[in-house]
Amino acid sequence: MGETLADNVIYRNVYAFVEGALGPDWAWAAYAAGGLAIILLVANGVMAIGTGYTWFERRLLGRFQGRLGPNRAGPFGLFQPIADAIKLISKEDIIALGADKVVFTLAPVVMLAPTILVLAVIPFGSGSWLADLNVAALYIAAVSGIATIAVMMAGYASPNSFSLFGSMRAVAMLVSYEVPLVMALLGVTILAQSMSLVDIVEAQALPFLIVTPLGALVFLAAVSAELNRAPFDVTEAESELVAGYMTEYSGMKYGVFMLAEFTNTVVAGAIFAALFLQGWKWAVLPSHLWFLIKVGGFVFVAVWVRATLPRFRLDQILSAAWKYLFPLSLLNAMLLAAEVIIWPERGAAELGIMAAVNWAVSVPAALLWSRAVSLRSAPPTLAALSPRAFSGAAGRARQAPGGEAAPDSAARSAGTEGG
Amino acid sequence: MTLRTEPVVVNVGPHHPSTHGVFRMKLTFDGENIIDAEPVIGYLHRGTEKLAEERQYTQVITLTDRLDYVSSMTNNQAYVLSCERLVGIEPPARGKYLRVIAAELQRVASHLIGVGFFLQELGVFGGTALMYAFRERERILDMFEMLCGARITLSYMRIGGVLQDAPEEFWPSLRSFLDDMPGYADEMQALVFESEIVRARAIGVAPVSAEDAVAASFTGPILRASGVAWDWRKAAPYDVYDQVEFEVPTCEGGDNYDRFWVRMQEVRQSLRIIEQCCAQIEPGPVRATMAMLFRPPPGEAYVPIEAPKGELGFYLVSDGSIAPYRCHVRSPSFMSLTLFREMLVGWKLADAIVTLGSLDFNMGEVDR
Numbered sequence: 001m002g003e004t005l006a007d008n009v010i011y012r013n014v015y016a017f018v019e020g021a022l023g024p025d026w027a028w029a030a031y032a033a034g035g036l037a038i039i040l041l042v043a044n045g046v047m048a049i050g051t052g053y054t055w056f057e058r059r060l061l062g063r064f065q066g067r068l069g070p071n072r073a074g075p076f077g078l079f080q081p082i083a084d085a086i087k088l089i090s091k092e093d094i095i096a097l098g099a100d101k102v103v104f105t106l107a108p109v110v111m112l113a114p115t116i117l118v119l120a121v122i123p124f125g126s127g128s129w130l131a132d133l134n135v136a137a138l139y140i141a142a143v144s145g146i147a148t149i150a151v152m153m154a155g156y157a158s159p160n161s162f163s164l165f166g167s168m169r170a171v172a173m174l175v176s177y178e179v180p181l182v183m184a185l186l187g188v189t190i191l192a193q194s195m196s197l198v199d200i201v202e203a204q205a206l207p208f209l210i211v212t213p214l215g216a217l218v219f220l221a222a223v224s225a226e227l228n229r230a231p232f233d234v235t236e237a238e239s240e241l242v243a244g245y246m247t248e249y250s251g252m253k254y255g256v257f258m259l260a261e262f263t264n265t266v267v268a269g270a271i272f273a274a275l276f277l278q279g280w281k282w283a284v285l286p287s288h289l290w291f292l293i294k295v296g297g298f299v300f301v302a303v304w305v306r307a308t309l310p311r312f313r314l315d316q317i318l319s320a321a322w323k324y325l326f327p328l329s330l331l332n333a334m335l336l337a338a339e340v341i342i343w344p345e346r347g348a349a350e351l352g353i354m355a356a357v358n359w360a361v362s363v364p365a366a367l368l369w370s371r372a373v374s375l376r377s378a379p380p381t382l383a384a385l386s387p388r389a390f391s392g393a394a395g396r397a398r399q400a401p402g403g404e405a406a407p408d409s410a411a412r413s414a415g416t417e418g419g
Numbered sequence: 420m421t422l423r424t425e426p427v428v429v430n431v432g433p434h435h436p437s438t439h440g441v442f443r444m445k446l447t448f449d450g451e452n453i454i455d456a457e458p459v460i461g462y463l464h465r466g467t468e469k470l471a472e473e474r475q476y477t478q479v480i481t482l483t484d485r486l487d488y489v490s491s492m493t494n495n496q497a498y499v500l501s502c503e504r505l506v507g508i509e510p511p512a513r514g515k516y517l518r519v520i521a522a523e524l525q526r527v528a529s530h531l532i533g534v535g536f537f538l539q540e541l542g543v544f545g546g547t548a549l550m551y552a553f554r555e556r557e558r559i560l561d562m563f564e565m566l567c568g569a570r571i572t573l574s575y576m577r578i579g580g581v582l583q584d585a586p587e588e589f590w591p592s593l594r595s596f597l598d599d600m601p602g603y604a605d606e607m608q609a610l611v612f613e614s615e616i617v618r619a620r621a622i623g624v625a626p627v628s629a630e631d632a633v634a635a636s637f638t639g640p641i642l643r644a645s646g647v648a649w650d651w652r653k654a655a656p657y658d659v660y661d662q663v664e665f666e667v668p669t670c671e672g673g674d675n676y677d678r679f680w681v682r683m684q685e686v687r688q689s690l691r692i693i694e695q696c697c698a699q700i701e702p703g704p705v706r707a708t709m710a711m712l713f714r715p716p717p718g719e720a721y722v723p724i725e726a727p728k729g730e731l732g733f734y735l736v737s738d739g740s741i742a743p744y745r746c747h748v749r750s751p752s753f754m755s756l757t758l759f760r761e762m763l764v765g766w767k768l769a770d771a772i773v774t775l776g777s778l779d780f781n782m783g784e785v786d787r
Contacts, residue, residue, distance in 0.1 A: 065550035161429045165451070165768070231616055233542065240542075240772050242435065310541030310616050313769045314451060375619040 011038055042130060043116050050115075050263025051081045057262070057303050064307035088255035096248045098159035107157060108249070108256035111150035115263045117143045122270045123198050125280045125288035137185045137195040140271060141178065144226055147264070148174040151235060151245050154257075158248035166244025169314050170235040173225055176321040177232075181222035183329035187215035188275050190336045191346075197271075201279035205348040209276040211355045214332040214362040216276045218325050223268050225317065228261070230306040234314050269298035316375040323373045331365055332358075426454060431771075433462045439775065440782030446763070446771065453771055456763040458756050463786040471746035476502055477578060477711055479746065483733075484572035486748065487784040489532050492525035492563075493726040495576035500657055501733040502578045504720035510707050514580030515658040516700040520593070521566060521575055522658075522724075523689040523696075527600070528559040529727035530640075530682040530689075533779040537679050538611055540776040541620055542769075548611050555603050558596050565589045580706030593697065600690055608683060612676075621676035625762045625774040628673060635757040639729025640681045641778060645673035651725040663695040675770075678777040714739055721749075728752055728779055748787055752780035 011034040018030035055070065055078060062069025070077035095101055121136035123129040133139055148171060155167020189195050191212060192203035200208075209216045225232040236244030243249075246257050273279055273294035280287035312320065335358060343350040432443040441462035447455035467486060471479045483494040496518055503510065510518075535552030560570040566589060567575040567582050575582050611617055627637070632645040642649055650667045652660040668684035670677035715737045723732035729751025736745040755778040763771045 065547045066554050067550060161427060165429075169451075230543065234769070240769050307543065307547050308610070310538055310543050310614065310620065311769075312616060313620060313767060315767070316619060 010041065011035070039130065042119055042124075046119055046266065047116075047259060047263055050259060050266050051085065053266050053299060054081050054084070054258075054262050056299065057265075057306075060300070060303045061307050064304065085255065089252050091251040093251035093253060094248075096159055099248065100157040103153045104157035104248075105253070107150050107154035108253045108260070110153060111147060112256055112260040112263075113150075114143045114146040115260050115267055117146075118267055118271070121197050122267070123201055123274055123279055123291075124270070125286070125291055128288065129198060132196055132198045135195045136197045137189050137200070137275075141182050141185055145174070145178060147226070147260075154245040154249070158245070160248050162241045162243075162247045163245050166235045166241050166247070170228070170245065172314065173232065173234065173317055173321075176318050177222045177225035177325075180218050180321060180325040180329045181226060183326070183333055184215045184219035184222060185275070187212055187329070187332045187336050190333065190340055193340070197274045197279070201274055201281060203346070204278040204281060205346070206351040206355060207276060207278045207282075211351050212276075212332060212336060212358055214328055214358065214366065215336070216272075217362075217366065218329040218332065219272065219275065221320075221325055223272065224302070224305070225321070227264050227268055227302075229265065229302060231309040231311045232317055233306075233311050234317060265299055265302055266295060269295035269302070272298050312375070319373070319375055324369060328366060328369060332362070335361060424449070432459075439780060442775075442780075442782055442785070444759075444771070444775075446768070448768070451767045451769075453763050453766055453768065456760045456771070458759045460753075460756070460782070460785050463782045465787065467787045468746050468748060471743055473742060475712060475741050476715070476743065479743065480574050480576065480578075481572070484574055485783060486750065486787060487529075487726070487728065487731075487752065487781045488571060489781060490525045490529040490727045491571060491573040492521045492575060493529075493724060493731060495574060496522050496658075497722070497724045497726065497731045498733045499576045499578050500722040500724060501720045501735045502715075504722050505715045505718060505735050505737055506578065506709075506713065507716075508579050508707055508709060510580040511704045512659070513584070513700060513703040514705040514707070516696050517566075517581045517585060517705055518576055519658050519660065519663070520693055520696045520700075521563070521573075521581070523692045524559050524562060524593075526689045526727045527686050528556045530686050531556050533640075533682050533727075533776075534607060534611065534679055534686075536776050536779075537621075537773070538617070540772050541617060548607060551603070551607060551610070555600065558592075562589060562592055562596065565592065577706055579709050580704070582706075584705045590697075593693070597690055597694060597697075601687065604683065604686055612680060612683065618676065620769075621679070621773060621777075622674060623672070624675045624770050625766055625777070626672055626674040627758060627762065631758065631761075632673065636754045637729070637757070638754065639725065639727070639751050640685060641678050641755060642729065643667060643669045644677040644681045646671045651723050651730060655723070657722060657724055659696070659699075660692075662699060663692050665692050675773050675777040678779075682779070712741055714741055723749070726751060728781065728784070729754065748784075750784040750787065752778075752782075752784040753787075755780045756785065 014037045015030045015034040018033045019027060022029060058080070059069040059071075059077065070080035073079040073083045095104055118140055120130045121133045121139055123132075151170040151174075152167045155163045155165075155170070158164070188200055188208055191208060192200040194200060194203070204211075221232075224230070228235045235241075236246060241247070246254060249257060270291070273291060277294045277297075279294075280291045282290075284290070285293070336354075339354050339357065340346075343354065346354070426447045426449050428445060428447050430443060431446055433441040443459040443462065445455075445457040445459060446453050465485070467482050470482055474482070480495055480498060483498045484491040486494050531552040532549075535546060535549035538548035539546030563573055563575070564570050565586050567573055569575075627635075627641070627645050629646045632642050633647060637645070638649070646669055648667045648669045651657070652665075653667060665688045668681050668688065670681055717737055717739045719734065719736045721732050721734045723730045725731075730749065731751055732749040734745070734747040734749065735743050738744040762774055766774070
């Protein structure tokens with residue numbers, strides 16, 4: 001880490017400035033100031049991208065739905081996020097009566113924390129990352145779980161049934177989806193023989209999206225669930241739960257939730273790009289820009305899915321996680337483990353052979369397994385209340401198309417026909 | 420260790436994104452499962468029936484616009500048909516054809532909204548299908564604007580015919596709509612009805628048997644989805660429905676999926692009817708000559724029609740004065756809520772929302 005950080009222009013200048021001002025005894029302060037400058041830059045930069053992404057998402061959704069999307073504030077509506085931010089900041093910050101004030105206030109902050117923390121290990125370009133952590137994959141899985149706690153806090157602190165429903169759903173769903181997510185990360189880790197994202201990127205002579213399609217599929221599904229994005233967005237299902245755990249939030253607290261949510265999508269895109277799309281590699285453009293384009297591809301697909309797919313019901317989501325994604329991710333991990341033993345050295349050629357084997361196994365497995373697992377509804381098993389049971393008018397024959405006799409209104413219409 | 424749990428009562432509505440106006444449901448939950456449901460209506464009550472008693476027969480037409488405000492045309496039609504029965508007047512042929520064309524366009528518009536909201540309620544952000552549906556509905560509203568100058572509250576139909584003949588630009592516009600709409604219907608079908616998630620969410624959910632549907636006075640698409648091919652356009656043809664050929668689509672399951680499927684098929688049948696009307700319509704007067712202010716003979720009349728949501732009829736009682744003595748509205752939406760509790764109990768909150776959508780009721784018509 002030190003070497004790449006020391007090469008950084010901003011770090012060098014800040015370091016030199018502080019050291020020059022305070023003297024060589026204060027080298028630690030110069031080091032801290034330099035590091036802080038970089039962290040501030042990355043965290044705020046990514047959040048700015050997340051804010052800008054709201055414009056991208058709304059605009060693109062508009063295109064998918066045959067509307068225009070925001071186009072009033074600035075050229076192409078580009079200043080819409082700024083206008084939204086000003087509006088949210090200037091709104092009254094309401095804490096509902098009966099809310100647990102401390103938890104209520106803390107929840108948005110906790111929600112934003114994992115977003116920022118994950119940034120530490122993401123390689124944004126050739127040689128630019130904050131930390132090349134040797135357990136980065138594990139770190140991502142662990143840190144992203146914090147968001148669950150934030151959702152639970154928000155739901156618990158809000159005096160609102162919809163919030164409670166939303167957070168209950170969130171906990172049930174996120175706990176289930178951690179498992180396939182980690183299993184998908186395990187597949188990549190086996191393939192790269194390292195948990196460091198930098199090593200994983202370096203190991204991708206071929207994009208892992210091609211080498212391990214099943215892993216990418218499971219990861220995409222699991223990460224959509226972690227992000228509360230369609231088709232797994234039951235926690236804030238607006239047609240059912242109004243806004244889920246965010247129902248009681250207003251003003252900038254709501255804004256922070258939304259910021260975390262949109263930034264999370266971008267960050268998830270960055271993780272996906274690093275894990276499955278060769279990160280900054282195979283660059284015809286500057287590596288940072290190339291990385292950003294890959295992230296853009298991911299978020300484009302995310303918006304596309306959001307505009308097309310309806311959401312599952314909660315029990316279907318849990319079924320999908322345990323019955324479908326979990327076995328497939330196990331299969332994927334075992335397959336990769338076996339292949340790693342067969343081909344200890346993995347260049348582009350070996351990865352190509354592995355890709356051929358994986359595709360040949362994955363596609364039939366995914367299709368067959370999707371046949372075996374049904375998400376269709378069974379009739380409710382709840383003990384019937386049935387005080388006003390369906391009696392039905394037994395004996396009434398079904399009508400053929402264009403039939404003559406009326407079912408229930410026959411008598412009435414016959415009586416009034418001549419009126 | 421055993422957890423002590425207790426049911427929680429949640430008020431869904433009247434302020435809620437998916438309550439189709441101002442409908443309120445008192446749902447009792449055990450976890451996510453609904454164990455009791457109670458509909459609470461009356462938030463949009465405007466006293467239409469009472470207001471009708473204080474107005475002349477012709478003035479009541481504007482009140483009917485506001486009943487089911489996404490299908491004003493058929494509301495007008497039901498009212499003027501009852502009035503005509505009361506007065507004993509017959510509109511000229513061209514007027515009848517224009518009525519049927521307008522009513523079928525209205526049926527397409529209403530069903531488009533119903534089907535469009537399906538995906539919205541299933542949870543696509545902003546409802547892509549809804550926006551597509553609105554795109555086509557917009558063309559229908561443009562055509563209505565050509566017919567009568569209004570888009571939503573139309574008051575196009577008059578006792579003894581329609582307001583005015585369709586202008587020149589109406590026919591090419593209708594022609595291009597009839598050419599385009601089947602393709603849009605295919606698109607909608609591919610987007611909504613062939614999606615596996617939609618099938619998983621809707622097939623088999625909240626089914627109603629044919630017997631129960633009949634016993635609950637269901638009419639319209641929700642009755643036909645349960646397998647009863649009952650349609651007033653076939654059973655007691657009004658206007659020129661006896662001159663055109665069409666089928667009454669039915670399904671067997673009576674679940675949410677079937678209720679929407681039937682609507683989608685009816686859109687295609689409506690287009691068929693309009694095609695035939697366009698071929699058959701001939702020049703002539705559109706409105707029978709009669710006084711604006713008239714006194715029908717004492718008596719009563721009820722002419723049920725097949726509105727997009729089911730049987731709609733105005734039961735009019737005349738005492739020989741210039742205003743109806745009594746005007747009762749038999750609204751399909753109100754009857755659709757009959758099995759509310761039985762349909763929802765045992766299912767989950769997410770299913771309840773879709774089930775409400777599949778009933779496609781309109782609060783303007785429920786509360787009146």
